[in-house]
Amino acid sequence: MTTYRFTCIVCPLGCAIEVDLKEGKVLGVRGHTCPRGKEWAIQEVMNPKRVVMSVLPVEGGALPTVSVKTAEPVPKERIPELMKFLAGIKLKAPVKIGDVVAEWEGIKIVATRGA
Amino acid sequence: MEPSEIPMLSYDVVVIGGGPAGMAAAARARELGLKVLLLEENDYLGGILPQCIHPGFGIHYFREELTGPEFASRLAKRLVELGVEYKTAARVIEIENYSDLEKVVVFASPGGVCQVWTKAIIYAAGARERHAFEIGIAGDRVSGIYTAGEAQTLMDIYGVLPGKEIVIVGSGDVGLIMARRFALEGAKVKAVVELMPYPGGLARNVMILRDFNIPLYLSHKVVEVRGKGRVQRVKVVKVDENFQEVPGSEFWIEADTLIISAGLIPSVKPLRKIGVEIDPATGGPVVNDRLETSVPGIFAAGNSLVINDLVDYVAEQGELAAEGAREFIENGGIGSRKWVKVEKGPNVRLVVPHYLSGERDVYLYLRVAKPMEDVELRIPEIGKRLRLPVVKPAEMIRFRLKAGEIQRAEGKLTVEVVKA
Numbered sequence: 001m002t003t004y005r006f007t008c009i010v011c012p013l014g015c016a017i018e019v020d021l022k023e024g025k026v027l028g029v030r031g032h033t034c035p036r037g038k039e040w041a042i043q044e045v046m047n048p049k050r051v052v053m054s055v056l057p058v059e060g061g062a063l064p065t066v067s068v069k070t071a072e073p074v075p076k077e078r079i080p081e082l083m084k085f086l087a088g089i090k091l092k093a094p095v096k097i098g099d100v101v102a103e104w105e106g107i108k109i110v111a112t113r114g115a
Numbered sequence: 116m117e118p119s120e121i122p123m124l125s126y127d128v129v130v131i132g133g134g135p136a137g138m139a140a141a142a143r144a145r146e147l148g149l150k151v152l153l154l155e156e157n158d159y160l161g162g163i164l165p166q167c168i169h170p171g172f173g174i175h176y177f178r179e180e181l182t183g184p185e186f187a188s189r190l191a192k193r194l195v196e197l198g199v200e201y202k203t204a205a206r207v208i209e210i211e212n213y214s215d216l217e218k219v220v221v222f223a224s225p226g227g228v229c230q231v232w233t234k235a236i237i238y239a240a241g242a243r244e245r246h247a248f249e250i251g252i253a254g255d256r257v258s259g260i261y262t263a264g265e266a267q268t269l270m271d272i273y274g275v276l277p278g279k280e281i282v283i284v285g286s287g288d289v290g291l292i293m294a295r296r297f298a299l300e301g302a303k304v305k306a307v308v309e310l311m312p313y314p315g316g317l318a319r320n321v322m323i324l325r326d327f328n329i330p331l332y333l334s335h336k337v338v339e340v341r342g343k344g345r346v347q348r349v350k351v352v353k354v355d356e357n358f359q360e361v362p363g364s365e366f367w368i369e370a371d372t373l374i375i376s377a378g379l380i381p382s383v384k385p386l387r388k389i390g391v392e393i394d395p396a397t398g399g400p401v402v403n404d405r406l407e408t409s410v411p412g413i414f415a416a417g418n419s420l421v422i423n424d425l426v427d428y429v430a431e432q433g434e435l436a437a438e439g440a441r442e443f444i445e446n447g448g449i450g451s452r453k454w455v456k457v458e459k460g461p462n463v464r465l466v467v468p469h470y471l472s473g474e475r476d477v478y479l480y481l482r483v484a485k486p487m488e489d490v491e492l493r494i495p496e497i498g499k500r501l502r503l504p505v506v507k508p509a510e511m512i513r514f515r516l517k518a519g520e521i522q523r524a525e526g527k528l529t530v531e532v533v534k535a
Contacts, residue, residue, distance in 0.1 A: 007318035009318050013505055034158055048326075051170050063272055063273075065271070067182065083300070097184070111184040
């Protein structure tokens with residue numbers, strides 16, 4: 001059995017939650033104050049996801065890069081692959097904020113800054 | 116150029132700084148019918164937001180989670196729609212205060228030097244970062260030492276990775292967020308070194324360290340940098356509860372880059388020059404509940420007023436200052452029958468604003484000195500009590516006082532955070 005410990009980020013309370021995991025199954029959750037915290041902690045252990053942000057080089061804009069984010073959270077262990085994909089992209093101005101500038105495995109890459 | 120040749124402009128209010136506080140202030144001032152000019156020294160609006168490409172902004176102000184550039188662009192769009200006049204690449208050289216409704220702002224821009232007459236000024240110039248010398252790091256003068264904000268500008272505006280093996284000083288939000296950016300972009304973050312016995316940032320940002328297996332050294336400090344031309348290694352030492360170095364505890368970390376993320380200091384130099392009273396606890400001006408400084412008609416908002424952790428509060432302060440400017444111009448001053456002074460009690464490190472009129476509801480912003488659990492925020496003079504499960508220095512507490520509550524006070528209100 002493995003016990004994962006972390007600070008809950010659902011709200012400012014910052015509960016210290018512990019999740020016991022054995023062979024891919026959650027055996028117990030401790031330390032949470034509310035059901036949302038419990039749910040978050042289980043997701044965090046079973047399938048942690050993050051919104052990923054980066055910058056892409058852009059030609060002909062006011063600034064040399066545009067910032068981008070994934071339109072949805074990405075499984076944590078796949079983030080390095082996504083970053084490699086992003087490293088190969090170059091854009092040309094004009095780029096508008098909100099434009100979908102690329103797509104990776106069905107996940108849209110959205111510009112968060114114009115150029 | 117002879118003084119007579121200097122172009123002369125005239126406005127109701129000049130806003131200094133085009134970050135979130137300044138943009139929100141300028142937009143609100145325009146909405147209130149004032150003739151407003153916004154001056155920004157950078158080439159683009161937004162202050163530090165365009166380089167803060169991570170999400171987490173705007174949950175209170177726009178009720179939506181945005182990245183920094185997105186938050187900035189929403190405010191900039193509002194400015195344009197309202198027809199607010201603004202100048203970028205405009206650096207303020209001097210503020211002159213002739214009388215309550217006669218002030219001059221002198222600025223330089225690519226068009227030359229310009230002076231503007233104005234009735235009121237909203238000062239929203241933000242903050243600067245503490246640098247390596249201020250926190251007592253000794254050693255070689257080498258390249259590869261940056262503040263977190265400098266590294267962020269390099270990486271997220273210019274697309275340049277500042278180094279490959281990185282040590283970060285300070286575990287506040289800025290340091291933690293930069294740790295994630297370095298790790299994502301393929302640099303190795305070898306350590307985050309924190310002087311205090313607890314992390315300095317919000318819980319959601321402390322989690323970044325676990326995401327990327329970055330070691331956090333609490334109660335440690337970087338004391339020395341060594342290298343030939345470029346940083347090669349940094350010396351870390353443990354400190355005791357009085358921040359004294361523990362003999363024999365030092366160790367070296369090999370790194371090519373040292374990032375200093377040791378806190379922000381409000382930029383108030385032009386305000387000091389005209390005699391604005393500064394609060395040593397915040398580093399920003401002493402203000403009343405309209406965010407007016409001790410010089411009538413000069414208002415402050417955002418990180419120039421007090422270091423905030425949420426941009427939402429920064430924008431809120433900008434709007435509040437704009438409302439103050441309108442009242443000041445209409446009535447020739449911010450009046451009150453009596454001013455109630457806000458004083459700091461146990462475990463309150465800072466609180467803003469400093470003087471309340473009791474003529475309107477007000478938000479107080481405060482920070483505690485040390486973390487505590489299961490506490491009450493109390494104002495004994497008026498019997499106010501607010502239960503708080505957890506307080507941390509990293510998280511600003513914002514709470515509302517009603518005009519009626521303030522009126523019940525005689526001369527002062529003491530804010531304290533004590534065990535419930």
